[in-house]
Amino acid sequence: MGQAYSTIAFDPAKCDGCGKCMTACASVKFDSTDTTRSLIQIVRSGGARIEPPRPGEFELALCRQCADPKCVTVCPAGALGKNGATGVIDWDASKCVDCLLCTIGCTYAGIALDEHSGRVSKCDTCEGKPACVPACPTGALRHVTTARIYNEVGSWEDLFAPGLAGCQGCNTELLMRHALRRVGPDTVLATPPGCVPGMGSVGFNGTTGTKVPVFHPLLTNTAAMLAGVKRQYERVGRKVTAMAIAGDGGASDVGFQSLSGAAERGERILFMVVDNEGYMNTGMQRSSCTPYGAWTSTTPVGEHTRGKSQDAKNLPMIMINHRCEYVATASTAYMEDLYEKLDKALAASERGFAYLHVYSPCTTGWRFQSALNIEVARKAVESNFVTLWEYTPESGLHFTRPVDKPLPVTDYLEAMGRFRHLSPEQVEHIQKKVTENLRFVRKIAEQADEQ
Amino acid sequence: MNTTTTEAAAPAVAERTPQLMLVEGNEAAALGVALARPDMVAVYPITPQTSLVEKLAKLIADGSMDADIVDAEGEHSVLSVLQGSALAGGRTYTATCGPGLAFMFEPYFRTSGMRLPMVMTIVTRDGITPQSVWGGHQDAMTVREAGWIQLYCETVQEVLDTTVMAFRLAEHHDVMLPVNVCLDGNYLSYGASRVEMPDQAEVDDFMGRKDVNWHVALDPLRPMAVDPLTGGSGGTGPETFVRYRRGQCAGMKNALRVITELHEDWARRFGDSHRFAPLVEEYRLDDAEYAIMTLGSMTGAAKDAVDEARAAGEKVGLIKIKTFSPFPVEALKHALRDVRALGVVDRSVNFRWNCGPMFQETLGVLYRLGRQVPAQSFIGGLAGADLTVATFHRVIAETRALLERPADDEPVWLNAKD
Numbered sequence: 079m080g081q082a083y084s085t086i087a088f089d090p091a092k093c094d095g096c097g098k099c100m101t102a103c104a105s106v107k108f109d110s111t112d113t114t115r116s117l118i119q120i121v122r123s124g125g126a127r128i129e130p131p132r133p134g135e136f137e138l139a140l141c142r143q144c145a146d147p148k149c150v151t152v153c154p155a156g157a158l159g160k161n162g163a164t165g166v167i168d169w170d171a172s173k174c175v176d177c178l179l180c181t182i183g184c185t186y187a188g189i190a191l192d193e194h195s196g197r198v199s200k201c202d203t204c205e206g207k208p209a210c211v212p213a214c215p216t217g218a219l220r221h222v223t224t225a226r227i228y229n230e231v232g233s234w235e236d237l238f239a240p241g242l243a244g245c246q247g248c249n250t251e252l253l254m255r256h257a258l259r260r261v262g263p264d265t266v267l268a269t270p271p272g273c274v275p276g277m278g279s280v281g282f283n284g285t286t287g288t289k290v291p292v293f294h295p296l297l298t299n300t301a302a303m304l305a306g307v308k309r310q311y312e313r314v315g316r317k318v319t320a321m322a323i324a325g326d327g328g329a330s331d332v333g334f335q336s337l338s339g340a341a342e343r344g345e346r347i348l349f350m351v352v353d354n355e356g357y358m359n360t361g362m363q364r365s366s367c368t369p370y371g372a373w374t375s376t377t378p379v380g381e382h383t384r385g386k387s388q389d390a391k392n393l394p395m396i397m398i399n400h401r402c403e404y405v406a407t408a409s410t411a412y413m414e415d416l417y418e419k420l421d422k423a424l425a426a427s428e429r430g431f432a433y434l435h436v437y438s439p440c441t442t443g444w445r446f447q448s449a450l451n452i453e454v455a456r457k458a459v460e461s462n463f464v465t466l467w468e469y470t471p472e473s474g475l476h477f478t479r480p481v482d483k484p485l486p487v488t489d490y491l492e493a494m495g496r497f498r499h500l501s502p503e504q505v506e507h508i509q510k511k512v513t514e515n516l517r518f519v520r521k522i523a524e525q526a527d528e529q
Numbered sequence: 530m531n532t533t534t535t536e537a538a539a540p541a542v543a544e545r546t547p548q549l550m551l552v553e554g555n556e557a558a559a560l561g562v563a564l565a566r567p568d569m570v571a572v573y574p575i576t577p578q579t580s581l582v583e584k585l586a587k588l589i590a591d592g593s594m595d596a597d598i599v600d601a602e603g604e605h606s607v608l609s610v611l612q613g614s615a616l617a618g619g620r621t622y623t624a625t626c627g628p629g630l631a632f633m634f635e636p637y638f639r640t641s642g643m644r645l646p647m648v649m650t651i652v653t654r655d656g657i658t659p660q661s662v663w664g665g666h667q668d669a670m671t672v673r674e675a676g677w678i679q680l681y682c683e684t685v686q687e688v689l690d691t692t693v694m695a696f697r698l699a700e701h702h703d704v705m706l707p708v709n710v711c712l713d714g715n716y717l718s719y720g721a722s723r724v725e726m727p728d729q730a731e732v733d734d735f736m737g738r739k740d741v742n743w744h745v746a747l748d749p750l751r752p753m754a755v756d757p758l759t760g761g762s763g764g765t766g767p768e769t770f771v772r773y774r775r776g777q778c779a780g781m782k783n784a785l786r787v788i789t790e791l792h793e794d795w796a797r798r799f800g801d802s803h804r805f806a807p808l809v810e811e812y813r814l815d816d817a818e819y820a821i822m823t824l825g826s827m828t829g830a831a832k833d834a835v836d837e838a839r840a841a842g843e844k845v846g847l848i849k850i851k852t853f854s855p856f857p858v859e860a861l862k863h864a865l866r867d868v869r870a871l872g873v874v875d876r877s878v879n880f881r882w883n884c885g886p887m888f889q890e891t892l893g894v895l896y897r898l899g900r901q902v903p904a905q906s907f908i909g910g911l912a913g914a915d916l917t918v919a920t921f922h923r924v925i926a927e928t929r930a931l932l933e934r935p936a937d938d939e940p941v942w943l944n945a946k947d
Contacts, residue, residue: 266617266747275758283765286754291747293616293755296635299609302601306569306613306621307747309597311620313568318749336609339602 080325082225083165086118086201086208088138092218095120095136102213102459106204108194115194117141117201118210119187123260135334141201143167143309152183156501165225166202198500206376217482227256228521231264233416234259242277243419249410249449249455250352251277256413257350258290260420265319266307267292270300270333272325274352276359279323297328301340312346319427326353326367330393341400341431348427354440360470362443366391369463371504371512373496374443384499389511398469403430406468406478409437411455415478419468426470437464445495461490462516465524474526475519487512500502547727547802551664553928554717555683558624558650558710559584561692563594564732565648568619571599571607573628574629576662577714578652582624582917604633608649612636615645616755620696620739622647624671626714627654627668634672640707641676641777643756646699646741647707649677651691653825654714655877655912663713664911666825669853670886676777678708678784679854683828685722689713693732700740701791702784711853713826713915715878727799735798772909773806781855788852808857810849813839813866817846819870824850824887827874834921845925850887861894871895871904872928874916874943878908884940903931909943916943921940 100116108115112147119139122131142158147167151160159176164456169189178195180189192199201208211221236259236324244251250273258267260407267290269275278287280294295303300322329337329351340347355362356374364374370389373379377386396403404426406418419434426432439455458464459479466479487509500508552560558581562570565729572582588594589792597614601607604625611621625633626936630651640647655665669679682688688710695708712718742748747755759769792807797936810828814820823831828849835847844906847865850857865871875885882889884906895902910916920943927941 127662175931231595258640263752264749266749272934281754281757283757286757288754289752291749291755294757295609298640299605299636302609302615303616306571306610306615306619307617308613309773310568310614310617310619313597318617335602336606341600343599349914403552461678510787 081162082228083222084144084203084206084221084225085143086140086203087213087220087222088140089137089218090136091134092216093120093136094133094216095131095430098213098215100208102209102445105306106209115192115199117199130229139187139190141167141184142186143201148183148185149180149189151181154179156472164203165208167200168202168243169198169200170422171197176522177318182387192232203358209461215421216346219359227413227417231256231259235263235289235365237263237265237280237287239287242279242287242500244273244277245448247451248273249438249451250274250354253352253410253416253436253438254279257323257420260346261319261321261424263319265290265321266304266305266468268300268320268322268324268327269293269298270322270324271297271359272328272357273354273359274323274325280361286527289378299336300324300330300333301345301347301349302336304349305343305345306338308346319424320346321348321427323350323352326351326355326358326393327357327358327365330366338400341397341402342524344403344430346427348423348432348434350423350434350436352438353393354438354443355390356440356443358443362440367393369508371497371508372498373431373445373499379499384504385496392492392515394433397433397435398475398522400431401471402469403427404432404468405435406433407435407437407464407466409455409464409466410439410458412453412466412479413465419478422468432526439494440466443496450493457485457493457517461485463487463490465516465519467519475522476526477519477523498515530670535940547728550705550724550726552685552724553654553719553721554682554685554712555578555581555719556584556587557689558692558712559588559858560726561586561689562622562648562906564693564727564729565696565736566620566733567596567622567696568612569611569621569650570600570663571601571610571621572786573601573604573607573625573629575604576626577654577664577718578626578650578719579628579793581650581652586614604629608636608640609632610648612640612645614658614745615741615817616643616745618742618746619742620741621762622654624650626652627721628657630672634675634842637672637677638675641887642773643745643775644746646696646705646778647706648692648695649701649707649709650716651679651709651711652714653711653876659740659912664709664716664718664876665911665913666875666886667709667711667911669709669812670877670879673854673886674929676781677854678704678706678707678852679711680708680788680852681711681825681850682717682719682825683849683851683862686724686802688717688791689724690727690803690805693727693735694795696789697736698784699785701783701787702740704780705744705786706777706780706784711825714857716826724832725802727803731798735794767832769845784855785852785859806849806851809864810851812849813849814846814848814868815931816844817868818844819922819932820846820848820864820868820872820892821921821928821946822848822850822873822887824853824874827876827910829942830916830918831921831924834918834925837918838922838925843925843929846927856890856894858894858897861891862898865891865894865898865900865902868902869894870928870931871902872907872924874909874921874924875905876908876910876916876930878911883938884908888940903934903936905931905936906940907943908940911944914944920944
């Protein structure tokens with residue numbers, strides 16, 4: 079398996095050309111206020127002439143740290159080379175003959191002549207902590223470090239067998255594989271009835287899809303059964319992780335009593351809920367996590383009803399009130415965030431109840447093309463339809479991906495078929511609830527900040 | 530110092546003086562549990578079981594019992610916690626009754642299917658509704674198709690002894706099934722009686738090595754998928770399901786033999802005051818023309834009535850069922866071989882047949898025996914009603930009448946206002 083690297087990503091739609099990234103770069107790299115020396119250059123697109131400039135009219139001149147770097151190919155002196163460990167194209171000043179062929183070879187204007195020194199200069203990503211990214215006020219620049227997951231996790235054993243029978247484009251299978259890789263083989267895994275065992279994780283007639291001990295609890299007793307497993311191993315002094323991958327229905331509806339009881343008792347369990355907002359494995363029936371207005375097979379659209387007529391239960395907020403050792407929400411679109419939370423949840427599950435609520439869109443039940451799963455998941459976060467945060471009893475609730483300029487909720491709703499029938503009044507209701515929910519979570523986060 | 534003299538003063542073998550105690554049935558059950566040394570006890574209080582789990586909690590709090598105790602949020606989780614513990618290798622115990630048993634039915638049915646050895650006392654309580662908190666066998670009888678072994682006790686001593694034996698029975702490799710020890714709510718649960726405490730060291734020897742999850746486990750050192758899907762109409766699905774079900778029935782059948790062996794071993798170790806009929810007790814039955822059948826604590830009053838009737842010249846005997854599930858067909862065939870009329874007293878109702886459950890099961894035994902014996906169902910002691918010696922004199926008289934006339938299809942409702 080090859081190596082993957084972190085990268086600086088640019089979203090032109092968000093860039094307003096303020097130039098703060100260039101100021102930061104010039105300052106850090108050359109202790110200068112001269113932004114022409116910056117190794118990152120924001121330039122206005124050739125055709126745009128209307129003043130003042132608008133977002134979307136700027137382009138980026140920056141070294142892409144290419145996998146197939148043309149600058150390296152054209153360098154006659156061997157002064158440029160791809161660093162296998164960091165992925166950065168390193169420039170060796172002692173070998174460089176100042177021919178400038180590289181500046182012609184690069185189509186991104188990623189390496190250029192620095193007139194102050196008379197030599198070429200290029201971005202070295204500030205040893206993995208690029209100064210330009212935090213300087214960007216609009217979020218147009220992001221340091222994408224997902225490569226860490228690929229590099230580290232890729233070497234860990236996948237504890238599920240190939241060929242689990244999830245629907246095409248299902249993120250839950252991806253989530254399961256990632257989560258178990260992280261949690262590791264000294265685990266007892268509970269997968270209550272739903273999509274997760276429906277894929278074959280527990281198995282059928284003598285075959286199984288999982289390499290760790292796995293079982294079907296009842297839909298109703300996952301947390302209690304795991305508590306028994308964990309306590310017995312603690313009694314005999316063995317370290318075993320007791321983990322659940324449960325659906326939202328089994329957690330929020332019929333399994334809630336068992337979940338609540340185990341959380342209240344502080345059972346040392348890692349309880350991960352995969353929230354696809356309904357009973358999707360059995361044909362998309364409503365659960366208490368199904369959002370208002372959504373079509374499901376038990377909240378159909380007809381003359382008298384227009385999808386679900388109640389708002390979703392906010393299960394992770396309820397879990398906070400159990401004073402769990404750790405509670406967090408996550409999304410399959412933000413794997414780095416998920417991994418950080420998984421690490422914390424795993425550690426917390428040795429001290430008490432750890433609850434991880436992962437939003438995972440359902441291509442089949444929500445009615446969108448399977449290729450769009452990550453996009454739908456991301457829009458849910460970007461519109462504040464769901465919020466990503468974590469909670470501990472010591473430091474309270476903190477947003478991990480706050481969204482300052484949210485998309486209108488219609489951007490999210492229109493991405494899928496289950497909301498196709500919504501009336502303007504229903505959309506208005508949803509937008510209002512999104513605002514209310516956000517205000518509510520923010521209030522709790524503010525309390526934590528005051529402490 | 531003359532060591533020889535000292536040695537001579539001590540007996541060669543210490544005389545075992547049994548520890549005598551006055552305890553209620555619930556306390557006796559708790560003491561039996563402690564003797565069996567479970568790893569985990571999960572509890573949720575419910576009348577009339579409550580004093581039993583309170584006693585266990587105290588034993589554990591005082592350090593005189595080394596077990597983990599889980600105060601779960603309901604009976605459903607109680608049994609589920611124990612299933613997890615058993616799958617990880619723990620010896621497990623709980624107690625419940627009535628509505629609590631109804632609430633735990635979902636995991637209850639599953640315990641036998643997973644072949645998890647486990648002991649649960651049912652401090653029997655009548656079914657609601659009509660609302661009641663009093664004794665009756667309706668709870669235990671209602672779940673009799675769930676694959677658990679059910680043993681009914683007559684006395685407080687039998688409660689204590691049977692509780693210990695139940696653990697070994699459950700874990701026996703030929704059985705591997707969960708066991709209910711049924712003790713009558715009110716009459717046994719709160720009835721104080723003299724008991725002899727078995728010696729812990731001897732009990733340890735009787736119990737042998739704990740062996741709970743050799744056949745099914747959730748253990749990273751032995752990874753397996755527990756309870757994957759079976760059944761359906763294709764592939765090996767149907768036969769897999771059937772194999773499991775037949776295994777449960779085989780375990781049940783084996784239990785009849787193992788229960789008998791364990792009772793014999795127990796009585797041999799601890800003496801005649803610890804000797805109980807394992808399956809069916811035949812009381813003054815040898816030359817009896819007719820017999821009455823009983824279950825649980827009512828048997829004491831029934832035996833007194835039989836003794837008095839015998840003294841008056843009646844040729845009546847008594848058959849007590851101890852092992853209700855698996856139903857002791859062969860032992861009961863033996864008891865019924867010469868009986869010419871039969872009265873069966875149930876403390877619960879079989880709604881389908883308009884009779885008592887034990888009565889209806891016994892009809893099946895008579896069929897196997899190939900005998901047409903006039904038999905009458907009596908239903909009494911519901912919701913805590915007392916079954917007195919006088920009650921059993923009525924039962925004896927009405928059963929005796931069957932020697933002269935056919936039985937009535939209607940049950941006789943004892944404790945009823947006609």
